[in-house]
Amino acid sequence: MSNKSIISTNKAPAAIGTYSQAVKAGNTVYLSGQIPLNPETMEMVTESFEAQAVQVFENLTAVAEAAGGNVNDFVKITVLLSDLSYFGQVNEIMAKYFQAPYPARAAYAVKALPKDADIEIEAIMVV
Numbered sequence: 583m584s585n586k587s588i589i590s591t592n593k594a595p596a597a598i599g600t601y602s603q604a605v606k607a608g609n610t611v612y613l614s615g616q617i618p619l620n621p622e623t624m625e626m627v628t629e630s631f632e633a634q635a636v637q638v639f640e641n642l643t644a645v646a647e648a649a650g651g652n653v654n655d656f657v658k659i660t661v662l663l664s665d666l667s668y669f670g671q672v673n674e675i676m677a678k679y680f681q682a683p684y685p686a687r688a689a690y691a692v693k694a695l696p697k698d699a700d701i702e703i704e705a706i707m708v709v
């Protein structure tokens with residue numbers, strides 16, 4: 583029997599494609615990549631990189647809470663950026679959402695992200 587369940591919340595953006603907001607397998611939760619979509623309007627946040635990153639962390643927070651935990655339960659995050667020059671801002675904003683010890687992390691600059699986002703973050707969480 584599969585020990586897999588789907589996590590879903592209207593406090594985070596609905597999936598914009600063929601994926602779930604998160605999937606729980608055992609006590610591990612795999613959170614899909616979040617881009618800066620406002621969950622209420624499903625519009626992209628575009629004012630600034632900081633505003634985009636905050637929306638991404640807010641979305642991840644909502645999914646983490648729907649899974650029964652919070653962002654401090656993340657064991658690994660992957661940060662995808664349109665430009666690595668945003669790296670310093672990511673560290674600053676992350677420090678507002680996470681308490682040490684921080685999750686493992688990888689960060690990459692990529693050619694393009696869905697809906698022309700400047701940031702997407704996916705996470706693995708243990709609850």
Ligand SMILES: C=C(N)C(=O)O
Binds near residue numbers: 601616
């Ligand atoms: C936004 C996404 N996570 C996607 O398109 O896969």
